[in-house]
Amino acid sequence: MSDRTLRGTPSWLRSTNDRTALELLLEHGELTRLRLGELSGLSKPTASQMVQRLETAGLIHTVGTVSAGRGPSAASYAVRTDRTLGVAIDVTPTLIRSVIVDASGTEYPITITPTVDGERSAVADIVEAIAAATTAADIDPATVRLVNVAVQGSYDADTDELAFAESMPGWQSEGIRAVLEAATGRIVHLDNDVNLAAIAERATGVCxxxxxxxxxxxxxxxxxxxxxxxxxxxxxxxxxxxxxxxxxxxxxxxxxxxxxxxxxxxxxxxxxxxxxxxxxxxxxxxxxxxxxxxxxxxxxxxxxxxxxxxxxxxxxxxxxxxxxxxxxxxxxxxxxxxxxxxxxxxxxxxxxxxxxxxxxxxxxxxxxVERLPVLHGARDVLIGELRARLFDEVDRIAVA
Missing domain, CATH: 3.30.420.40 (ATPase, nucleotide binding domain)
Structure with missing residues (x-):
């Protein structure tokens, strides 16, 4: 059934309202039901139903209370970004940088792992980078589902081939994504480092x-x-x-x-x-x-x-x-x-x-983009993918 056919149906309205709530929470951080209603333009009963659906589905949770003046304090809510995380990785000839990424764009510690000539492989580089990032952020590795890797070379996603990567010894040219996904048990994306730097330039830079x-x-x-x-x-x-x-x-x-x-x-x-x-x-x-x-x-x-x-x-x-x-x-x-x-x-x-x-x-x-533009771009891509996954979950619970 097309989106046009679904428009105006109760499930479509629920999905639209819930997406709006998630977008507002991701943009503003913690919000109360009242504030969500004000920002979304929805009535108090509709906003309450929206919050209840998202909380029941585990997409948002109570994070505190806000004083309401003379009346009782109101609960404040935030998106549950800890269920599905990613790791952004920048692979260079001499070192590998990695950092945890969540849908809200929280700043996690950036780790640096030196490389050792003669002992490198794609699997060893990426496995070590993921472990370093999760340890530095005190994150359960099981919550990391996505990995975005910046490489100094060109990557063809259709054929799963890496080329022009002479600066990355030990990295195979064919079937690289398949090998990394099998070894890590996660969805892996690869992209050229300069392309990712350009994504950062478009997102927050001079362009x-x-x-x-x-x-x-x-x-x-x-x-x-x-x-x-x-x-x-x-x-x-x-x-x-x-x-x-x-x-x-x-x-x-x-x-x-x-x-x-x-x-x-x-x-x-x-x-x-x-x-x-x-x-x-x-x-x-x-x-x-x-x-x-x-x-x-x-x-x-x-x-x-x-x-x-x-x-x-x-x-x-x-x-x-x-x-x-x-x-x-x-x-x-x-x-x-x-x-x-x-x-x-x-x-x-x-x-x-x-x-x-x-x-x-x-x-x-x-x-x-002054600070690590390649890693910044890889991180921006992951934030978008993690948010897309949240919105997909919203669509699923709307028709349930």
């Missing part, structure tokens, strides 16, 4: 009101996420945005004659060499993550900052121009460790270079 934007992530690797009117463009096999593999043009030889692709031009090694060159020191032959971190500090502040930006900005612009030619996004966001270190000054310099050298006029901005 919340943008018609379209492209997020260029510059860190251990390079990645691009494209948001078109709130929808991420993932490509036919999830491989859209692997911009680090993009061959550079002949013009790039003016910056680095040895550069073959964009990773060579603006990746961590390139940023480190630029920082050393501008400070008059020789870059190490084998650049380490610590060397890159030191270069980012110079890019963030200090006397060499302007010189680093002046050399880095035209390189970044060269990588953005193909995106402009193909998609012409309204905004371009510079994210990742390099984008964060360069901040507004780097974004301004890149934008100025694009305006001077091309016909495009995008607004180039620095990411405004």
């Amino acid at each position: 919340a009101d943008a018609a379209s934007f492209a997020l260029l992530w510059m860190g251990d690797g390079l990645g691009l996420a494209v948001d078109l009117a709130g929808t991420l463009h993932r490509g036919a096999s999830g491989g859209a945005g692997e911009i680090g593999y993009l061959p550079v043009t002949r013009e790039a030889s003016a910056f680095d004659p040895a550069a073959d692709d964009l990773q060579d031009l603006i990746g961590p090694d390139a940023v480190t060499r630029i920082a050393h060159r501008t400070t008059g020191s020789a870059a190490p032959e084998a650049i380490t993550p610590a060397d890159y971190e030191a270069a980012l500090e110079l890019l963030t502040s200090g006397p060499a900052r302007e010189a680093i930006i002046a050399e880095l900005a035209p390189r970044i612009a060269m990588g953005i121009v193909p995106v402009l030619a193909l998609l012409d996004p309204q905004r371009v966001v510079l994210g990742g460790p390099t984008g964060a270190a360069g901040g507004d000054a780097l974004a301004h310099a890149v934008g100025e270079h694009i305006v001077r050298s091309t016909r495009w006029r995008p607004r180039v901005v620095a990411s405004s």
Whole structure:
């Protein structure tokens, strides 16, 4: 039976009212029956029936009382978010971050688990991350039903294949979700880390009101996420945005004659060499993550900052121009460790270079999601899925 056929029936009205109550409780936190009635516009008897149904179904519970002045205190209610939880996980080459997620968006402790070369596997990484998150939050692992994993690579949900994931040793390329679900006994979703960072940018960042934007992530690797009117463009096999593999043009030889692709031009090694060159020191032959971190500090502040930006900005612009030619996004966001270190000054310099050298006029901005944007995005996705499950339960009890 279609939703149109159900509209106006008692079960449809119950479901609509109960969904409204859950949305209000998730938005405002604890509410009394009276306040729920006021916010929803429902009568006191209808609001009371609504609360009784949701409490009987175990979807809400009494959490306290509120003084009603001269009359008796009123019970306050909140959504039962402890029955079904998720874990958001961000897998990187050197460490794994994980955090418990509930439908109300409660802030739980973020855990960091170092990785050990030669001893990694997808199952070991994820099982350990879930255990770390549940322990830190003092949560019963049995309540965790959903897991959302950010990976440095592309994931094709249709074929269950992981590609471009050279930075994740021990992770298999085929059947990865099936293996993780079998090992953990939970529903597992995987997504590209930059796509999840773009979700965070759309939700709470500088692009919340943008018609379209492209997020260029510059860190251990390079990645691009494209948001078109709130929808991420993932490509036919999830491989859209692997911009680090993009061959550079002949013009790039003016910056680095040895550069073959964009990773060579603006990746961590390139940023480190630029920082050393501008400070008059020789870059190490084998650049380490610590060397890159030191270069980012110079890019963030200090006397060499302007010189680093002046050399880095035209390189970044060269990588953005193909995106402009193909998609012409309204905004371009510079994210990742390099984008964060360069901040507004780097974004301004890149934008100025694009305006001077091309016909495009995008607004180039620095990411405004300051704290762990990848994990933030994975968490946002889980909150939406957990809430959808609550609303599905509302629909079931409405027709019972």
